[in-house]
Amino acid sequence: MAETTITHAAPFARYSLRARTPQALEQVTGLKLPRKINNARGDVICLGPDEWLALLPDGAKLNMGDGLPVSIADISYRQIGIVIEGPRAVELIAAGCPLDVARIPVGYATRTIFELVEIILWRQAETRIHIEVWRSFAPWLCEALQRSSVD
Amino acid sequence: MFLIHCPYCDEKRPENEFAYAGEAHIARPADPSALDDKDWESYLYIRANPRGRHHERWRHIHGCGRFFNAVRDTVSDKFESTYKAGEPRK
Numbered sequence: 001m002a003e004t005t006i007t008h009a010a011p012f013a014r015y016s017l018r019a020r021t022p023q024a025l026e027q028v029t030g031l032k033l034p035r036k037i038n039n040a041r042g043d044v045i046c047l048g049p050d051e052w053l054a055l056l057p058d059g060a061k062l063n064m065g066d067g068l069p070v071s072i073a074d075i076s077y078r079q080i081g082i083v084i085e086g087p088r089a090v091e092l093i094a095a096g097c098p099l100d101v102a103r104i105p106v107g108y109a110t111r112t113i114f115e116l117v118e119i120i121l122w123r124q125a126e127t128r129i130h131i132e133v134w135r136s137f138a139p140w141l142c143e144a145l146q147r148s149s150v151d
Numbered sequence: 152m153f154l155i156h157c158p159y160c161d162e163k164r165p166e167n168e169f170a171y172a173g174e175a176h177i178a179r180p181a182d183p184s185a186l187d188d189k190d191w192e193s194y195l196y197i198r199a200n201p202r203g204r205h206h207e208r209w210r211h212i213h214g215c216g217r218f219f220n221a222v223r224d225t226v227s228d229k230f231e232s233t234y235k236a237g238e239p240r241k
Contacts, residue, residue, distance in 0.1 A: 037159060037160050037161075037215055038160055038162070038215075047215060047216070048159065048214075048215030048216050048217055049159050049215065049217060051215070051216065098152055098165035098167055098168070099164070099165065110160075110214065111213060111214055111215070111216070112164075112168060112213060112214065113167060113168060113213045118213050
């Protein structure tokens with residue numbers, strides 16, 4: 001599978017955004033949030049009914065909304081990004097992910113698991129999948145992906 | 152793979168994204184200090200444990216993270232329906 005590559009993504013400024021309504025967060029941050037759960041819009045992924053993840057260019061700063069009923073946390077260093085790109089990217093993820101990855105449309109992004117490790121999976125293109133994983137799980141995940149690529 | 156419908160994601164998702172969280176519709180007493188030991192015991196420990204239709208809480212922990220309620224048959228292990236937390240008992 002030489003043509004499918006597993007690489008570290010460029011660093012991001014990552015923010016976890018929580019609030020009862022997306023409007024409240026949009027007002028504070030100026031970002032446009034996706035309304036549909038498990039979908040990405042631009043740099044922002046909607047993970048749940050009150051939870052979004054923003055993957056902004058490295059060094060970007062958000063207004064933290066002090067005193068407002070929103071929770072905006074910088075989680076840039078909690079997790080790292082892995083990019084799997086190539087014609088067999090989907091097959092590689094399907095080796096350890098219980099979702100029906102082949103049927104996931106482009107633009108779909110969700111929290112799920114790979115074997116026993118929690119990941120965020122974002123299908124950015126037919127042949128490109130971006131994965132977010134907590135740092136401490138990353139060496140194991142990279143190893144597992146490398147091995148399944150050999151298989 | 153066993154699939155469970157998450158009412159928040161509105162999708163069928165694989166079972167290993169979910170965690171079981173006990174019997175549903177057990178309301179915390181509004182005034183706990185007014186309870187005697189018997190009532191407190193029944194709130195904490197006494198559960199229906201039926202054979203057949205069972206209302207239970209589940210959490211889509213490796214997904215949207217939300218708790219929701221489900222009706223599952225404890226004999227066949229089939230899910231009859233799932234619904235959002237706070238909605239009336241089905």
